[in-house]
Amino acid sequence: MKLFQIAAAFFLAVATAGAANAASDDNYLTIQLKDGPVVIELLPDVAPKHVAQIKELATKGEYDNVAFHRVIEGFMAQTGDVQYGDMENGFDARAAGTGGSSLPDLPAEFSNVPFERGTIGMARSQDPNSANSQFFIMFADGGFLNGQYTVVGKVVAGMEYVDKIKRGEGGNGEVSDPDRMIKVSVGKK
Template structure:
C-alpha cells in the first residue's frame, strides 16, 4: 500500500501545522560549518533544472547501517537517476528519492507516496541532531516505513531529533542545496521541480 512518506507529514503529526511558516520564521539564513568527510561512502548527486551543480553527502553507516546500505545500493543501480525534488520547503528542507513515482518526465503527481522495490526499513534513530546540511530519511507516520526517500535540511530542525533516521551530512555543495527550486504552499509541492540527474557512490 502506498503511503505518503515525507518529513512535513511527520511534522503535522507532531502538531506543527504551519510547516513552511514555522521553518522560515525559526531558522532563516543559518550558517553551517563545513562538515568533514568521514570514513563512510559518499553519495554524489548531480542536480539539474532551475539550478545545477554537485552535492556530496558523507554517509554514516556507523549510525544507520541498514539505511545507508539501501540508499547506496539504489544509487549503484541507477535508481535515483532522474528523480525529482518533489517537496521543498524554504527554510526547512528539500525532499527527494521517490524512485517509484518521482521520475522526471513522467507523472509525478504521486511523488512522495512511493518507495522502491526493496523492503521498508526499521528505524535507526540516533542522538545526531538535525542541523543544517544533515540528511534524514522520509517516512510515513509508522517509524519503520523509511524506504528510498530522503531529505536535506536547509536549517536546524531539532524538533525532528529522535523521530527520523539520520543517514548523512552534506560535505560540499550546500550552495546547490540552497538553490534547489522551492515549492509553494504549506506542503512544499514543487511545480516543474529540479532533479537528481545522476547519483553515484564514491568510497
C-alpha cells in the same frame, strides 16, 4: 639493506593508506544537481541498514532523474521517490512522494545525531518503520526532528547548490516543474 627496508615500509604504508581512502570513498554519495555536485558523507555507523539501501539504489541508478517533489523554504528539500518521482520514466506529480522502491521498508535507526543544516534524513509515513528510498536535505537546523527520523548523512560539499533547489508553492511544499537529482553515484565524483 636498511634503506631498502625503509623504502619498502614507505610504499606499504602508501598502498595501505590508498586502500583505506578507497574504502572510505564508498561512504560518500555524490548528487549532481543542475547547479553543481553535492557530496554527502554517509554514516553507516549511525544507520547501517538505511545507508546500505541508499547505496544499493544509487548503484543501480534508481535515483537518477528523481524529482525534489517537496521543498519547503527554511526547512528541507525532499526527494528519492524512485517509484513515482523519476522525471524521465513514469513521473507522476500527483503521486510523487507516496512511493518507494522495490526494496523493503526499513526499521527506524534513530540516533543522537542532530538535525542541523546539511543533515540528510530518511522520509517516512507516520509509521517510524516505513522509510524506504525517500530522503530529505535540511536547509536549516530542525531540532524538533531529533530522535524522530533516521539520520543517514550530512552534506560535506555543495550546500550552495542545495540552497538553489526550486522551492515549492503548495501548502505542503509541493513543487511544480521540480528540480531533480540528475545523477547519483556512490563515492566522491
